[in-house]
Amino acid sequence: MNIGEVAERSGIPPKTIRYYEDIGLVRPQRSGNGYRAFREIDLHKLAFLGRARALGFSIEDCRNLLSLYEDETRESAQVKTIAEEHLGAIDDKIAQLQEMRETLSHLVEACRGDHRPDCPILKDLSGALAGCKPTTGRSAD
Amino acid sequence: MNIGEVAERSGIPPKTIRYYEDIGLVRPQRSGNGYRAFREIDLHKLAFLGRARALGFSIEDCRNLLSLYEDETRESAQVKTIAEEHLGAIDDKIAQLQEMRETLSHLVEACRGDHRPDCPILKDLSGALAGCKPTTGRSAD
DNA sequence: TATAGGGCTTCCAGTCACTGGAAGCTCAAG
DNA sequence: CTTGAGCTTCCAGTGACTGGAAGCCCTATA
Known part of the structure; x- marks a missing residue:
């Protein structure tokens, strides 16, 4: 998938997706022509980010939530703590x-x-x- | 008055006062030594700004409110419009x-x-x- | 095959309202 | 004369993008 399709499907603008790559939230591969080549999992991550951002989580929170999401050994308490702090804010x-x-x-x-x-x-x-x-x-x- | 006293009395930090001068919200005079020399009216303006900012008005709103405040021929409708829009936001x-x-x-x-x-x-x-x-x-x- | 267009790339700059820090001048006290 | 606080300017960073320019890539059509 090119960035346009991912943007369309995730609801996140191409500019923002590039920015998310810049700050290391997603790491799409590259095609031979230099275009970003997104896999389904990248799309999934971006949708995750979009939803988390829509709930008002900061980028740093998003980063942590994403890494918890990918961590099979996480404890739900860690997630809950982040969410509770955000709720308080x-x-x-x-x-x-x-x-x-x-x-x-x-x-x-x-x-x-x-x-x-x-x-x-x-x-x-x-x-x-x-x-x-x-x-x-x-x-x- | 030097910036320190004005900051103390208006509750606005010196850095912010300098910034407000930068963007033309206040225009303190200068003493011979290059220090800013604030008059009572400057202090008053800064307090006005502090209050308006505390109510969440943007800097541009503040600028407009301040100029309306200084304009004897203003119509209260102008002020109300700004406030209502802000209230809506x-x-x-x-x-x-x-x-x-x-x-x-x-x-x-x-x-x-x-x-x-x-x-x-x-x-x-x-x-x-x-x-x-x-x-x-x-x-x- | 030439060309037009749309999509993709990078990089730079701007947003908003400050805030931190460095380098250096001024002033009052001891 | 030194010390330290207070003042000056300038530059850079914050958060999370967003706009724009310059230029490459790909496809479709004439």
């Missing part, structure tokens, strides 16, 4: 975004959004210093 | 993460996490090709 990210969302949606609701310059969003942003460190020891206490 | 991101979270948490729950190699997480990942394009027109239908 996702939860953190969601929490952070929800906090942003919360604040921002209040501000958006409060803003009339008309032709007047008056704006609670800008007011909030410009009031940022209030919560910061004071001038030099002395503050508007 | 946050919502998309949250939805995407929650979908990941959903799938991943099911997989994690299903994985025993013991010393055996058997693992539903890897099984899911390796089954990724199933949902993809078939060989060449002909599939395991």
Whole structure:
């Protein structure tokens, strides 16, 4: 298989596949003409990577997951640990975004959004210093 | 004020402040010795930026928000538009993460996490090709 | 056989928002 | 006069691609 077909079937763009080869995630053979020659197993690996990336795993996680996948002596605990850590990171990210969302949606609701310059969003942003460190020891206490 | 004090008071690291100057978000004056000389208004701007960044606005959004802030003839609708678009992006991101979270948490729950190699997480990942394009027109239908 | 096109190759650069580090100047204290 | 902290610039790296240029390969058609 050439890279085009693999890209088509795995859903991963050719550029990305080449990049994955660059960083050693896949090692396709080469045909006489210099083209990459992918076997079914390479395709399989790429699909694996695509799925793992879609679940938000980092490339390094993917690398580890892939090597566990190929390791017959793996322990499922190793996989679970990676997944649990990633899940935790996702939860953190969601929490952070929800906090942003919360604040921002209040501000958006409060803003009339008309032709007047008056704006609670800008007011909030410009009031940022209030919560910061004071001038030099002395503050508007 | 030197960069150190501004960093302290705005909560933005010196490196980042220099970067913001590089990309034209702040334009501190210079002292005779070549040091950046920040005025209160620069500090204020930096705090504004810090707050906007904390709400997840991109640098380009920040640039626009800042210029609206300084524009007395702005219309709050302009600000609101930026904020609403950002809010929409946050919502998309949250939805995407929650979908990941959903799938991943099911997989994690299903994985025993013991010393055996058997693992539903890897099984899911390796089954990724199933949902993809078939060989060449002909599939395991 | 010539040519046109599409697919493949490599390499370089850019994205976003910083961040680390090196080399070197300035300043205040002792 | 030295020490050390703070400041300066510049260069490079992060993560995970992505775009583009220059050029080779292969097939189909005129």
